[in-house]
Amino acid sequence: GAGVSQSPSNKVTEKGKDVELRCDPISGHTALYWYRQRLGQGLEFLIYFQGNSAPDKSGLPSDRFSAERTGESVSTLTIQRTQQEDSAVYLCASSLARGGTEAFFGQGTRLTVV
């Protein structure tokens, strides 16, 4: 595709259920980022993948959050036992493996935990 694609666009889930969010980066982009954007808040870093290097997981808020990426392709963000405070827009971005390059963002997945 031409840009970063995220699915689903919207997800409503019951408290306690697990959810999986998907991100398809731009082909050739080795760097991939996940962020969380709560209503009225800024971008909160979650996790960063760069090629085959170990991911930077320092932003994951709890052990209920995990993410995987196979090679330089699709990434999935999994939230287990969802809580109401997990409700937010989850943004994915990708970029080339060079400093100063632009990060391209997906449209986000709006997660609502009821």
Add this chain to the structure above:
Amino acid sequence: AQRVTQPEKLLSVFKGAPVELKCNYSYSGSPELFWYVQYSRQRLQLLLRHISRESIKGFTADLNKGETSFHLKKPFAQEEDSAMYYCALSGQGGANNLFFGTGTRLTVIP
């Protein structure tokens, strides 16, 4: 540790007035600084980066290493500038993580 601070959560200016969105950073190495913008119902997108020294949509930003600042400026605000603006920081050279400030919502009053 890296940190990006945007002290103003909300900023309102009248059309035609100058606008300055503040950004301060802390980083142990040589940073690369960016401004990203999110217009209503659109994706977050790059506005400008300090290494390009460019003016985009009339906006400029100068990296001041002494003050560790990268303020975004425009001499005459337009209504279409109303948006959410994020300052972001990355390490220089190679691929590095990208950290964002908390954002400033700019409203340009007609």
